[in-house]
Amino acid sequence: MALPKHASTLERVWHYTYLVICVAIFIFLIAPILVIIPLSFNAEPYFTFSDKMLRFDPEGYSMRWYDLLLTFGMQDPEAPRDGSWWADAWANAQWIQATKNSIIIGFFSTVLATTLGTIAALGLSRSEMPGRRAIMAILISPMIVPIIITATGLFFFYSSIRIQDWGVPYLGIILAHATLGIPFVIITVTATLVGFDHSLTRAAANLGADPVTTFLRVQMPLILPGVISGALFAFVTSFDEVVVVLFVGGLDEQTIPRQMWNGIREQISPAILSVATILVIISIALLTVVELLRRRSEKLRGMSPG
Known part of the structure; x- marks a missing residue:
């Protein structure tokens, strides 16, 4: 916000001080991410900037660690990169297997968390x-309770019901990640429903619509941005979670x-920094989608009656 022309000297000093404080906080929060990204292109197997990198020497930079994400665990990583090589990578590369597991677990836990x-x-x-x-306090408690306590409780609960013997792959992790994602869905959808005009549902009922039709044809289109935002938060929660998976x-x-x-x-391998860089890019993309959905939700609420 620009300062008005009639602002006093003290107001101008505070305005620019406030901007400096905001920039300093932003740099403090973003600095670890800014450090990780260039380090992922380090040609040397170190977690620090080499002399060549500091001199911006092209020989100091390499894509070797990104390539390692494809080759680590392959049976024949040195083979010509044809269809057989990619089939080997898809079937045996450990990072690709981990990615497939994360996507499968994230998808089903997101569907379950979004629905409930x-x-x-x-x-x-x-x-x-x-x-x-x-x-509400009970349902959002997984956001408040330390994750180590939740993981420990789930471990003993799953052990008591012997969920590992049910024969359903990923079931325990999916249910656990759904538990962690449900609070985010509840908060975002509830925030969307705050501006919802409930007279629309009453009007639909007066016109003969049953509850299911009213939800699908009236409520759902208006709260859809909030639902998708909650689903994205639930997916990111599942995609980034490690403590529950360890337990x-x-x-x-x-x-x-x-x-x-x-x-x-x-x-210790800089390949971890390459994965972190990719996850940062994915997170930025998802947050951009969430922001676009938030703006669309505000426009829809502005168009609704009342």
Whole structure:
């Protein structure tokens, strides 16, 4: 916001001081990410800037660590890169396997969290619902309780019901990640429903629409940006989570964060920085989508009656 022409000297000093503080906080928060990205192109197997990198010598930069994400774990990484090579990478490369596991777990946990979270938000948005504040506090508690406590509780619960013997791959992690994602869906959908005009649902009921039709044809189109935003947050939560996976995941259920954790413990490799850079890019893209959906939601709420 620009300063008005009649602003006093003290107001101008505070305005520019405020801007400096904001820039300093932004740099403090973004600096670790800005450091990781160039280090992922380091030609040397170090986590520090080499002399060649500091001199901007092209020989100091390389894509070797990104290439390692494709070749690590392959049976014949030196073979010609034809169809057989890519088939080998798809079947055996450890980072690709971890990516596939993360996508599968993230997708199904997001679907489950979005469905249950949206249903819960619709109920909690009704003023006549008894005890809705207490229910809301319980449902969003996974955001408040330390993740290590949640992971420990899930470990003992899954052990007691022997979920590993049910024969459903990824089931324990999917349910756990859905539990962590539901609060984000509830919060975003509830925030969208705050501006929802409930007279529209009453009008649909007066015209003979049943509850399911009213939801699909009236409510859902208007709250869809909030639902998608909540789903994206739930997916990111699942995609980045490692503590629960360490507690309840099987040996063959390696996700990207778990693979990074193992890489830090077993062998320090700058390939981890390459994965981190890719995850940063994905996160920025998802946050951009969330912001666009937020703006669309505001426009839709502005167009609704009342």
